[in-house]
Amino acid sequence: MNSNNQPVVLVVDDIATNIVLIKALLKGRNCEVLSAQSGVQALEIAVQSKPDLVLLDIMMPVMDGYEVLARLRSDAATKDIKVVMLSALAKDTDIKKATDLGADAYLTKPIIAPKLFELLDKLLTI
Amino acid sequence: MIKPFRTIGAILILMLTALLPCKAQNNLFNIDDSCYVIYRQADSLLDSPSAPNLIAKLKSQAEKVNDDKAYTLAYTLALRNAVRNGNETEILVRYGELKEIARKTSYMQYYFYAYQLVSVYYFNQGQRTKSLEYSIKMHEEAVAMNNDYGKWFSSKYLSDLYLAGYKRTSARNALLEVVDIYNSTKDSTIRAQSMSKSYVNLAFLSGYGTQQYLDYVELALQTSKLAADTLLVDYALACRAAVLKDNENYKILRDKCRKNTLFPRVRLTGPQVLDFTDKALAGEWAYIDEQLGKLSRLEDFLYISDLAVSYDLMWLVSDCYDAIVQRLAESYEDRLNQALMETEVMLENEILNKQIIDHKNKAFKLMLVLVVLIVVLLVIVGIGSVLYVKKLNKAKKDAELSSRMKTQFVQNMSHEVRNPLNAVVGFSQLIAYAGDTLSEEEKQEYISYITNNSSMLMMLIDDILDLSDIDNGNYKLYITECNCNEICRMAFKTVEHRIPFGVKSSFVSDVPDDLTIHSDEKRVQQIIINFLTNACKNTTDGEITLRCTTSIKDNYVTFAVQDTGSGVPLEQAEAIFNRFSKLDSKKQGSGLGLNICKMLSEKLGGIVELDKSYGRAANASYRGARFYFHLPLK
Numbered sequence: 096m097n098s099n100n101q102p103v104v105l106v107v108d109d110i111a112t113n114i115v116l117i118k119a120l121l122k123g124r125n126c127e128v129l130s131a132q133s134g135v136q137a138l139e140i141a142v143q144s145k146p147d148l149v150l151l152d153i154m155m156p157v158m159d160g161y162e163v164l165a166r167l168r169s170d171a172a173t174k175d176i177k178v179v180m181l182s183a184l185a186k187d188t189d190i191k192k193a194t195d196l197g198a199d200a201y202l203t204k205p206i207i208a209p210k211l212f213e214l215l216d217k218l219l220t221i
Numbered sequence: 222m223i224k225p226f227r228t229i230g231a232i233l234i235l236m237l238t239a240l241l242p243c244k245a246q247n248n249l250f251n252i253d254d255s256c257y258v259i260y261r262q263a264d265s266l267l268d269s270p271s272a273p274n275l276i277a278k279l280k281s282q283a284e285k286v287n288d289d290k291a292y293t294l295a296y297t298l299a300l301r302n303a304v305r306n307g308n309e310t311e312i313l314v315r316y317g318e319l320k321e322i323a324r325k326t327s328y329m330q331y332y333f334y335a336y337q338l339v340s341v342y343y344f345n346q347g348q349r350t351k352s353l354e355y356s357i358k359m360h361e362e363a364v365a366m367n368n369d370y371g372k373w374f375s376s377k378y379l380s381d382l383y384l385a386g387y388k389r390t391s392a393r394n395a396l397l398e399v400v401d402i403y404n405s406t407k408d409s410t411i412r413a414q415s416m417s418k419s420y421v422n423l424a425f426l427s428g429y430g431t432q433q434y435l436d437y438v439e440l441a442l443q444t445s446k447l448a449a450d451t452l453l454v455d456y457a458l459a460c461r462a463a464v465l466k467d468n469e470n471y472k473i474l475r476d477k478c479r480k481n482t483l484f485p486r487v488r489l490t491g492p493q494v495l496d497f498t499d500k501a502l503a504g505e506w507a508y509i510d511e512q513l514g515k516l517s518r519l520e521d522f523l524y525i526s527d528l529a530v531s532y533d534l535m536w537l538v539s540d541c542y543d544a545i546v547q548r549l550a551e552s553y554e555d556r557l558n559q560a561l562m563e564t565e566v567m568l569e570n571e572i573l574n575k576q577i578i579d580h581k582n583k584a585f586k587l588m589l590v591l592v593v594l595i596v597v598l599l600v601i602v603g604i605g606s607v608l609y610v611k612k613l614n615k616a617k618k619d620a621e622l623s624s625r626m627k628t629q630f631v632q633n634m635s636h637e638v639r640n641p642l643n644a645v646v647g648f649s650q651l652i653a654y655a656g657d658t659l660s661e662e663e664k665q666e667y668i669s670y671i672t673n674n675s676s677m678l679m680m681l682i683d684d685i686l687d688l689s690d691i692d693n694g695n696y697k698l699y700i701t702e703c704n705c706n707e708i709c710r711m712a713f714k715t716v717e718h719r720i721p722f723g724v725k726s727s728f729v730s731d732v733p734d735d736l737t738i739h740s741d742e743k744r745v746q747q748i749i750i751n752f753l754t755n756a757c758k759n760t761t762d763g764e765i766t767l768r769c770t771t772s773i774k775d776n777y778v779t780f781a782v783q784d785t786g787s788g789v790p791l792e793q794a795e796a797i798f799n800r801f802s803k804l805d806s807k808k809q810g811s812g813l814g815l816n817i818c819k820m821l822s823e824k825l826g827g828i829v830e831l832d833k834s835y836g837r838a839a840n841a842s843y844r845g846a847r848f849y850f851h852l853p854l855k
Contacts, residue, residue, distance in 0.1 A: 110640055111722060112670055116647040119667065123658070132761075154636050156787075183639035204639040205646035208654060 096147060097127045102219040105146040106130045107137040107163065108181070109155040113204075117150060117181075120208055126219065134158030138166055141173045147219055151198075153182040153189070161196060168197040177218045181206065256282050256291035263298050268305035276302065289326035296322045297331055297338075304342045312342055330410070333359050333371045337378055349386065356382055373402040373411050377419060387519045387548055389426055396423045403444075417441040417450035421457045425520035429464040429527040449487045452478065456491050463498045464527045471498070494521050501528055510537055513544045522548075627801075637681055641674035673718050680750075684813045687747075688800070691820045698824060703742040705778055706730050709769050712749040719757045724765060731770040738778055738852055744821050745780075745852065748829070751814040752782035752848045759786030759804075763845065774851045777827075783835065783847035794831045818850065827852040 097103050104126050106117040114130045121128050129144055131137035134155055141149065149167070153160035160180060167173040180193045185203040193201050200214050250257065259282055263275035276298045283292035300315040316339050323332035336359035344352035356379050363371025376398040383392035399419045403411055420441035427433040438461070442454045459474035475495050478484045484491055493515065500508050509525065516522055522545045529537035648667040652659065659667070690696040713728045720726045738745075749767065756765045763785025773779040789797055789804065796802055798819040801812035815829075822829045828851045835847035 112644045112674065113640065113647075115670065116644055116651070119651050119663075120647065123655070183636040183643070185635060185639070204643035206643055206650075208647070208650045 099127070102126045102147040103144060104128050104215070104219075105137065105140055105144070105149045107132075107134070107149060107155075107160070108152040109133060110152075113152065116206070120206070120211065121215075124212070124215070126215070134160070134163040137163050138173075141167060141176060142170070145172070146176060148177040148179060148215065150179050150181045153180060153184050153193070161192060164193065164196045164198055179214060179218070250290060250294060252291040252294065253283070253286045253288040255286060256288050256294075260291065260294055260298070263295075267298065267302045272298075272302045290328055293319075293322050293326045293328045293331050297334060300335060300338050304338055307342075309342075312339060329366075329368055330370055330374070333363060333368075333374050336362075336375070340378070340382075344382070344385075349382075353382060353386075369402055369406040369408045370410055373399060373406065373408075373414075376402065380419065380422065384422065384519055387545065389519060392519075393423065393426045396426070413446075415446040415450045416444035417446075417453050420444065421453050422520070424457055425460075425523065429461050429524055430531070434461055448481075449483055452481050452483055452487050456484070456488050459495070460498075460524050463502070464524070464531050466531055468502060471502075475499075490516070490518050490521050494524060497525060498528065501525075501532070506532075506534055506537055510540055513540060516544070519545065519548075634681075638678065641677040641681075644674035645671050645678070669718075677719075684817055687817055688813060688820070691817075691824070696824060698741040698744065700739055700741055702737045703740050703745060704734075705732055705736045705738060705769050705780075706734050708742060708746050709749060709767055709780065712746045712753060713767055715746075715750050716753040716757060719754060720765060721757060721761060723762055724757075724760050725763070726765045726767075728767045728769075730768070731772060732778065736771075736778065738854060740825050740827075740852060744825060745850075748818045748821055748850050749780050749782065751818050752780070752850065755814055755848070756782055756784035756786060756846070759788075760784040760845065761786070771854065773849065774828075776854050777851040778854055780850040780852075781832075781847060783832075783845060785845040788836050788844045789831055789846045791833060791837070794833050797831065798829065815848075818848075822850060822852075825852060 102125075104121060106114050106128060107130070108114050108117075109132050111132065114132070118128050118130065129140055129146060131140050135158055137149070137151070140146070149163075151160045151163055160182065164178055164180070167176055167178060177199045178197070179200045179202060180190075180198045181202050181204065182189065182193075183204045190201045199218060202211060202214065250260070252260070256279060259275060259279040263272055263279055266272050266275060276295050279295040279298065280292060283289070283295060296315070296319040300312065300319050303311040303315040316335050319335040320332050323329060323335065336355050340352045340355035340359070342352075343349070343355065356375060360372065360375035360379060363375050376395045380392045380395035380399060383389075383395055396419050400416070400423070403414075403416055403419075406412065418441075420437045424434040424437035424441070427437060434457075438454055438457045441457065442451065445451050445454065455474050456478050459471055459478060462468070462471035462474060475498070478488075478491060478495065481487075488494075497509050497512070497516075500506075506529075513522075513525070516525065522541050526538050526541035526545075529535070529541065648670045651667055652664060687696070709728055709730065713726070717726070753765065753767060765782070765784045768781045768783070769778065770781065771778050773781070787804070793802075793804060797804065798815050800816040802816070803812045818829050828849075830849050830851075832847040832849060836844045
């Protein structure tokens with residue numbers, strides 16, 4: 096939660112358009128949206144800002160979403176952050192891998208707005 | 222056929238045994254008595270099934286009592302037994318064994334005896350040439366060894382063979398050699414032998430009425446050792462008396478011979494000759510003439526001839542010589558036939574041997590060819606197998622690689638499709654759900670996202686279709702006059718919205734604004750767009766530059782796209798243009814873009830390449846990649 100008692104959502108995606116889209120979708124929702132365009136940047140923000148939930152893309156250069164998730168779960172400071180994978184990968188094996196690493200939910204692109212809102216309501220009790 | 226010496230073997234054996242010194246009355250060979258008993262048994266049972274056992278027993282006993290002579294005699298029995306059985310192969314084996322043993326035991330008389338037995342065997346088989354060969358060989362060996370006994374024995378035997386073959390001169394010479402050796406040798410064994418037969422034969426060959434005849438008969442008497450010798454002398458004298466018409470003396474000597482039971486054995490044809498003589502004395506010459514054919518020995522013909530001369534019966538003399546000539550002719554015919562037969566056999570053997578050798582050679586060659594073929598086949602099969610296995614492995618690896626690449630491609634496609642689709646769907650939902658609350662600016666911004674991402678989707682679909690067309694040969698080019706700078710500007714504008722935040726971008730041209738080329742404008746632009754898109758994906762800060770120049774490659778216009786992104790490892794400089802090839806599998810991109818650039822440039826007659834030197838200098842203040850697309854100016 097931020098100082099305004101709003102849940103903080105961190106959007107991680109290497110494609111800027113996707114970040115713009117998420118921010119636009121969450122505009123008007125009672126939450127603060129942060130963003131990161133790489134895995135490394137996401138981990139830094141996660142440690143510093145302690146978001147309540149991370150919307151995490153998987154296919155990113157240098158450090159992919161799986162590794163970011165694993166690091167979040169292995170760090171005591173970030174291990175309890177809710178993580179929703181938001182990926183273009185839609186195979187069962189991808190979903191299972193993310194679940195095994197500790198993801199709370201898995202959404203595939205393209206994003207269906209009602210599904211995203213429902214999930215955020217559930218996880219953040221917004 | 223003349224069969225004068227059918228029993229020559231038996232006579233010679235008797236002669237041999239008689240010639241050997243005695244120890245006791247019943248032990249002619251002066252060997253151990255226990256051996257002698259076995260010898261006699263075996264000798265009497267030759268040609269019977271028990272003979273080999275008895276011969277083996279004699280060998281064993283001779284070894285036991287250490288009697289070399291008895292041991293050697295056992296081998297003479299073995300050879301004689303083989304001769305009786307008539308198996309030529311066995312005869313020659315036993316002949317070789319006897320010679321070897323005789324040499325070892327130094328009982329050389331049996332060494333020469335071996336020759337004689339084989340010669341007699343061939344003589345009785347009608348193979349006179351071969352028989353003579355063995356006897357001559359025996360004589361030659363004896364001479365070579367300077368063995369008096371061998372020389373004496375072989376000459377004596379040769380004289381018999383010559384007489385049987387009507388070779389008067391050769392027989393006489395052989396007999397004279399027998400006499401010479403006898404007179405000159407110090408060999409007690411020879412000196413102990415009787416010379417009566419040899420002298421009598423010499424007498425027969427000298428003419429029955431001559432003084433020389435008488436001299437030889439006298440010598441025969443002097444050198445006689447046995448009763449048989451004096452009997453032979455009596456017979457010779459009887460013949461001479463008849464020729465000299467001394468009938469009374471003839472009758473006395475004739476009766477003396479006839480009364481002696483040994484007479485037929487001492488002189489086989491003697492009784493018949495005496496019968497002829499009686500007929501002659503009775504004047505029955507016609508009977509003699511008719512019966513001349515019954516005579517077989519040269520000496521007997523000569524005798525009847527001399528007898529006829531005494532009675533002036535020249536026609537009978539003529540008939541005798543006719544008979545001799547006829548016999549000689551028959552003998553020669555026999556020998557000729559024999560020689561012919563032997564020659565034929567020899568030729569047949571040679572032909573057979575040649576055929577065998579030919580067949581062997583052919584078989585060997587065939588085998589060799591087969592072996593070579595098999596080896597070649599094995600090598601081919603081996604190499605083929607290895608190549609086939611290699612090919613299979615390569616095909617398997619290729620298939621695996623292809624499968625992996627296709628999997629990767631599908632995964633990439635999913636990513637490449639879903640991301641633009643995400644923007645299209647997402648911003649469409651925003652407009653749909655919150656259209657009322659959105660400002661006009663926001664709406665326009667979102668619509669532009671939708672438009673751009675729709676374009677990206679279209680481009681992706683176009684890429685896939687383009688590649689498919691190129692692969693299938695359906696790709697068509699539309700060549701027109703194209704302005705180089707204009708192409709660049711259009712391409713730059715197309716990707717402008719994809720340039721990442723914070724990354725500068727620029728288009729620089731070194732060429733006149735009116736520079737044109739003959740090419741497919743759309744495809745040239747597509748290659749440059751792909752280069753630029755690639756740069757956008759790999760550059761997070763710094764700058765992306767598109768440059769149009771003619772200074773890099775002579776006679777070519779070059780479109781160069783350089784960035785300050787992650788760069789391309791040198792070892793990937795070529796592979797980066799392969800289909801589905803991506804430096805980082807997690808990065809956006811289908812892995813088709815650079816491959817399409819390569820394929821298209823080839824179609825356009827251009828070249829695409831990575832500038833391998835760019836960004837690799839040790840002191841370089843930048844990193845990144847620079848791609849060139851060269852197109853011929855004209």
